[in-house]
Amino acid sequence: MGLLKIRTAKDIVFDTFVIVFMLIIVILTLAPFWFSIVGSFNSGLDYLRGGVFLWPREFTLSNYKAVFSDITIYNAYIVTASRTVIGTITSVLFTAMIAYGMSRKNLKFKGYYMIFMMITMFFAGGLVPTYLLYQKLGLLNNFLVYIIPALFNVWNMIIMMSFFRTIPETLIESAKMDGAGEYRIFFSFIIPLSKPVLAAIALFNGVYHWNSYFDAMMFTTDKSLQTIQLFLMRVVTDASFAHSMGAQAAALIPEQAKQISPETLKLAMMIATTLPILVIYPFLQKYFVKGVMIGSIKE
Structure with a gap:
């Protein structure tokens, strides 16, 4: 029968500090990604007013429709x-x-x-x-x-x-x-x-x-050899490219033209290019942890 470890006040304080510290790190890491998701699902004109952080103020899928309307x-x-x-x-x-x-x-x-x-x-x-x-x-x-x-x-x-x-x-x-x-x-x-x-x-x-x-x-x-990240870079860095995407989408979806803006288009494009690799990562995570530890311990 194993011995029970008695937790002292120092142990409790240390564990609490570690948990709070790690929660802060997680929040700081996920916050930009979450803000991008929220903005990508928000109406473009409404997003320009600012103050969109925790959830979309005017929910819309127009930004993603605009992104995927470009062949x-x-x-x-x-x-x-x-x-x-x-x-x-x-x-x-x-x-x-x-x-x-x-x-x-x-x-x-x-x-x-x-x-x-x-x-x-x-x-x-x-x-x-x-x-x-x-x-x-x-x-x-x-x-x-x-x-x-x-x-x-x-x-x-x-x-x-x-x-x-x-x-x-x-x-x-x-x-x-x-x-x-x-x-x-x-x-x-x-x-x-x-x-x-x-x-x-x-x-x-x-x-x-x-x-x-x-x-x-x-x-x-x-x-024909353009990669998705090069496409993203042009959308993010070239304002005229983002405007042309928005205009093209507005021509295809006239009733949703007011729901699209260059800024929300950029956010939707970021999420669209990041999501596939995020979906694959959990399936390789257990092997990844083992792999990066190789050579760190010598017997």
């Missing part, structure tokens, strides 16, 4: 979803293969490889050399510009390598004695045993691909 957003969603799925799968697989090789004790010149990779974490060629390199490789205005440059990340490789080193060496030796080669070992044993770290790295890559807009802005001019 460009659907193509942007398809491009973003495609690069997120393809980019995440290829990056996790490619990085895992390199991490597995680097985790093997018998890999020759492993120290030199690590030095070369670590250098790339601190030094880069810069924007102009990168642009010229992509131009020579034929990646400009090419969907692969979203995939190939993001195939490998040194930090993700280090996290994976740390996890692979925790897998018993006897398991790999047993597989080799049964005639399994390195590829068979990797795909049949290493990958199934590495779900926590793979899920964590997949989440890192997925969020990166979904939120990325700079590569689309710098290396593509074809509107």
Whole structure:
């Protein structure tokens, strides 16, 4: 029978302080997101009066109807979803293969490889050399510009390598004695045993691909390759773009024209681009917590 811990006055005060402090942090974190949701469901003209914080004063769906009345957003969603799925799968697989090789004790010149990779974490060629390199490789205005440059990340490789080193060496030796080669070992044993770290790295890559807009802005001019985040950036930063969206929506929905404003359109666009990744996150959270703890505890 376990011993009951007696809570002292100091314990109660400390726990109360921690709870109150964490509640404040949660409120400060969620408040901007909640205000954006409230504003996106509020009438545009009424929102300009101010004072809309806790709930919509004049509820309307016109802002979302305006956002999704532009067919460009659907193509942007398809491009973003495609690069997120393809980019995440290829990056996790490619990085895992390199991490597995680097985790093997018998890999020759492993120290030199690590030095070369670590250098790339601190030094880069810069924007102009990168642009010229992509131009020579034929990646400009090419969907692969979203995939190939993001195939490998040194930090993700280090996290994976740390996890692979925790897998018993006897398991790999047993597989080799049964005639399994390195590829068979990797795909049949290493990958199934590495779900926590793979899920964590997949989440890192997925969020990166979904939120990325700079590569689309710098290396593509074809509107068919526009990502949802680049579309959002134009709505938020370019007032004329938001006005044109509002005018287009007003032409399609004349009776709701007064319910739309550039500010509420921006808020609705923010929620529309953020919601998908928020829906996916809870399914990967348990793996994410395990993955980020890798290497933090040494036995």
